[in-house]
Amino acid sequence: MIRQRKKEISQNLNLALIGMPAVGKSTVGVILAKQLGFDFLDTDILIQTKENMSLAQIIKKKGLKGFLDIEAGHLLGLGGKRRVISTGGSVIYREQAMCHLKEIATVIYLHADLPTLLTRLSDIEARGVAIDPSNSIDSLYKERTPLYDKFCDIKITCGQNQPGQVAADIAAALADKI
Numbered sequence: 001m002i003r004q005r006k007k008e009i010s011q012n013l014n015l016a017l018i019g020m021p022a023v024g025k026s027t028v029g030v031i032l033a034k035q036l037g038f039d040f041l042d043t044d045i046l047i048q049t050k051e052n053m054s055l056a057q058i059i060k061k062k063g064l065k066g067f068l069d070i071e072a073g074h075l076l077g078l079g080g081k082r083r084v085i086s087t088g089g090s091v092i093y094r095e096q097a098m099c100h101l102k103e104i105a106t107v108i109y110l111h112a113d114l115p116t117l118l119t120r121l122s123d124i125e126a127r128g129v130a131i132d133p134s135n136s137i138d139s140l141y142k143e144r145t146p147l148y149d150k151f152c153d154i155k156i157t158c159g160q161n162q163p164g165q166v167a168a169d170i171a172a173a174l175a176d177k178i
């Protein structure tokens with residue numbers, strides 16, 4: 001009975017990775033999907049393909065709020081099963097989109113401390129982070145952290161771990177489901 005339930009869950013399960021830009025959602029997501037034999041979807045790539053623009057171009061053309069609405073619209077269209085979905089760091093600003101994500105996926109928050117993220121975030125403009133020019137990464141981190149905490153089902157602390165280890169930690173945290 002328990003084994004049957006576990007099988008049902010694993011056959012329908014999606015996993016969504018959330019967290020700050022450069023924490024490793026895209027990198028770890030691919031590794032995790034390969035490990036679990038799941039499909040992989042990066043919502044940043046989905047948005048770029050559907051909008052036929054880079055994320056930085058969308059932010060420039062539509063503004064921050066416009067970008068967040070477009071991103072949320074694409075999130076609301078997500079479904080499927082046995083997928084690892086790597087999201088963009090800004091998804092947590094749209095409650096309705098996050099409620100949908102939580103309905104279709106187990107939401108995993110990849111957490112790293114600010115100094116670790118700063119070593120990887122030298123190219124904010126090229127990455128197209130949804131940040132007001134008057135805001136700092138420091139205050140963005142403080143603003144977003146409670147939102148990632150609020151929406152996640154599971155929190156994984158990445159520390160200095162390599163991407164493969166982070167993927168293994170996620171798989172271990174899901175041991176009762178897969």
Ligand SMILES: Nc1ncnc2c1ncn2[C@@H]1O[C@H](COP(=O)(O)OP(=O)(O)O)[C@@H](O)[C@H]1O
Pocket residue numbers: 019020021022023024025026027028086120158160161162163166
């Ligand atoms: N656990 C990790 N340890 C060291 N570098 C990492 C780790 N995860 C990701 N990176 C590097 O950090 C950068 C951002 O990773 P990425 O997967 O694009 O993050 P995100 O999708 O969360 O924005 C990439 O250069 C990637 O190689």
Ligand SMILES: O=C(O)C1=C[C@@H](OP(=O)(O)O)[C@@H](O)[C@H](O)C1
Pocket residue numbers: 019020021022025026044055056087088089090127128129130131
């Ligand atoms: O955190 C953000 O504001 C953003 C992060 C990006 O994705 P990553 O988190 O994969 O870098 C991308 O969605 C967009 O440019 C906005």
Ligand SMILES: [Mg+2]
Pocket residue numbers: 025026027044086087088
């Ligand atoms: Mg990414």
